[in-house]
Structure formats: structure tokens, C-alpha cells
Amino acid sequence: MAWAVTLVLLAAPLAAARTPDASRPCGTHEAVRRSVHRLVAEDRIPGAAVLVNGRAAAPGCARWSVTDGVADLRTGRRTNTTDRLRIGSITKTFTATVVLQLAAEHRLSLDAPVERYLPGLIQGHGYDGRRITVRQLLQHTSGLPDYLEAPEWANPEALRRRHFEPRELIADALRLPRPEQTWHYATTNYVVAGLIVQAVTGHSPESEITRRVILPLGLRDTYWPGDDPRIHGPHSQSYFTDAEGHRADGTDWNMTFGDVGGALVSTPEDLARFATALFGGRLLPMAQLAEMRRTVAADPDRLWPGARYGLGVITTPLSCGGAWWGHAGTVPGGHRALVAVGPGERSVAVALNEIPATLQAELDFLDVVDKAFCDEGSPNGRTTA
Numbered sequence: 001m002a003w004a005v006t007l008v009l010l011a012a013p014l015a016a017a018r019t020p021d022a023s024r025p026c027g028t029h030e031a032v033r034r035s036v037h038r039l040v041a042e043d044r045i046p047g048a049a050v051l052v053n054g055r056a057a058a059p060g061c062a063r064w065s066v067t068d069g070v071a072d073l074r075t076g077r078r079t080n081t082t083d084r085l086r087i088g089s090i091t092k093t094f095t096a097t098v099v100l101q102l103a104a105e106h107r108l109s110l111d112a113p114v115e116r117y118l119p120g121l122i123q124g125h126g127y128d129g130r131r132i133t134v135r136q137l138l139q140h141t142s143g144l145p146d147y148l149e150a151p152e153w154a155n156p157e158a159l160r161r162r163h164f165e166p167r168e169l170i171a172d173a174l175r176l177p178r179p180e181q182t183w184h185y186a187t188t189n190y191v192v193a194g195l196i197v198q199a200v201t202g203h204s205p206e207s208e209i210t211r212r213v214i215l216p217l218g219l220r221d222t223y224w225p226g227d228d229p230r231i232h233g234p235h236s237q238s239y240f241t242d243a244e245g246h247r248a249d250g251t252d253w254n255m256t257f258g259d260v261g262g263a264l265v266s267t268p269e270d271l272a273r274f275a276t277a278l279f280g281g282r283l284l285p286m287a288q289l290a291e292m293r294r295t296v297a298a299d300p301d302r303l304w305p306g307a308r309y310g311l312g313v314i315t316t317p318l319s320c321g322g323a324w325w326g327h328a329g330t331v332p333g334g335h336r337a338l339v340a341v342g343p344g345e346r347s348v349a350v351a352l353n354e355i356p357a358t359l360q361a362e363l364d365f366l367d368v369v370d371k372a373f374c375d376e377g378s379p380n381g382r383t384t385a
Helices: 030-041 088-104 134-139 166-174 187-201 205-214 268-279 286-292 359-374
Strands: 047-053 063-069 239-241 247-249 314-317 323-330 336-341 347-352
Touching (some): 030 047, 030 359, 047 268, 088 134, 088 205, 088 323, 088 336, 134 187, 166 187, 187 205
Antiparallel strands (some): 047 063, 047 347, 239 247, 323 336
């Protein structure tokens, strides 16, 4: 999910990278520090944090972080990597994981039509659930539009207190014109996938994701907010530009509109643990993990150049060779997150508390990810400093 916002001004001092083992140099991570600082000083993001886990040449150097800016503009509290935030569309990877688990259990088929599990749901206005498969939902090749493209979502602030039901969101989408391109990113796909999980298991998709993924991995800071607009526990505030062009606090928001395509709250630590477990084969059999990683070209205007999309995951090439696998997320209140695993099983989790407002700012956000993977001491043996 993505919304454009107006550029606003804020500067904060450069924060130093943490060095877990001062007795043995772990590198300065200077390239990452500069890249994160650019987001705050030039792109005017209030706070940015990146957490890196992976193999290291020296003991104690496998885990490090870089933070810059503030988590709360009112109090001036510094940004950190332990605060909770809304992770937006990273939720889709959790949902896709459970759908693929059910496929491995032979409780559903990726190539079966939606109509088999949800008779009559996708019907009318030129849409036909008999011609859309479960795989196409997860891959965003279903031809369904995104309900977030409806006119009322031009001003999401007006809807921040509303409760939404999944079938209401789908009905809104089906009234929109059919997308022109074969690959079209649409949270609608995952709302439908969530209803399929419910039809197959008899339980809500939120409870299945909790039982199958969140609890087994011990993701203590990851939870479904439901109708509660607050974020519980330590968290960063989030900021957006309101209809009058002023920076506003968007932390409190009813996230039922995101459903199982965008509602989760989590932390960089939990996201890194989830991604490492997923791509390390702890959540899916190898056959289903291979299905997840079968990709198609994504629209660069809806993601970014070079991105490809699998079943609930994005892959993007790295400047130092290889590629990262993961997902990014955005919510209208201002949180922006990304988690990925790259060469050598290095994981990177990034958290911002305002959406990048320009194309350059978005590219700077992606540069943080690339620098974190290609930092000195990376498995590929190259430095970007």
C-alpha cells in the first residue's frame, strides 16, 4: 500500500552505528550510516532505523544497527530498533505463508479457482471467480483492482476511524475498472485469500496466522490490532501530511481496512526473525518455498525498477551481486517498513515513521536496504563505503 505525501522539513543529528563487540573492530558501517542520515537530513523523515543480522568475520559482529532521528517529535525520544510499528503490506507475506502451508497439507490447491472455495464472491462487472486461481491472488496476476484505488481513498484521513469488513472491501473493488496490466498490485487479492483460509479451516485468517506463524516463532511484539486504533506497547509515532498540507500524527488508525493484506503491528526484530525462519525453510516445505519464490516481473511504477513478485514476496537485485527476498509495507498514517533476507542468510529490517514523500526519497530508502546488504564484511565480499 502506498500514498503520496508532501515533503516536510525536519533535521536531526547523525546517530552512530552500534558496535556489539568493542574489543574487536566490526567496521564503521559508514555507508549505511550516511544512507540512513540522508533519509533524515535530506528527505526529512523524522526517524529511521535499520537492523542487520547475519554471519560475520569477527565474533560479536553479526548483529548491528544504525538509527537516526526521533521516534516521537513531541518528546524528542530517539529512534530505535525495538519500537513497534505498523508493517502494512509485509502482512501479505504472513498470509501467503499460511496459504502455502494449507497447500502443503492438501487442503487447498494453488491452481484451483476462487469459486471452488468462495462460491459467488467474485462475480459481475466483468469479474469471474471461476477464472481466477489462488496462485494468481498471491501473485497479483488475478486481474482484480485494488479497493484502495476507489475515489474515497484519495483522502484516507477521512476514513481513519471506520471499521471495514472483508466482503465490503471486495465489493468496493469489484465496482472499479479492470486493471490494464497483467500484474497489478492489489490488497484485494489478499483479502480474498484470507476468506479462502477461513473457508478451508473454519477459523479466521488472523487466528490461523497467529497459531501457525506468530506463536511458533515467538513473535511477542507482533499482533493483530483489530478495531483498536492504538498501538500497544513501546512504539514509534507515525506522521503524514494532512489535507491542509500540514504534518499530522497518524499513529492512531483503525487498520481493519488493511485486513490480512496490511493490518499487522510488529517490530524490526520480529520481522527479521520471521523472514529468516521463512527463507530458512522452517515454515514451509521446500516444494512450497520454491513455489513462493517463482516470480513474475512487477510493474516498476507500483514497486521499483528491477523488482519481481512471487507468492507474497518481492525479490530485488543487489549492487554487490545476488538479490534480496522479502517485502515492504506502507500505511497511510506514515509507517514504512521493509524486511528481507539476502546472500549468506543476512537479514535486514528497516523502519521509518513517515512515508518517503518523493521519488528520490523512496530511492534513498531502497539504498539503505542495498547498503545494509552490501556493507563491508558482507558475504559477497564487497564494500559500498
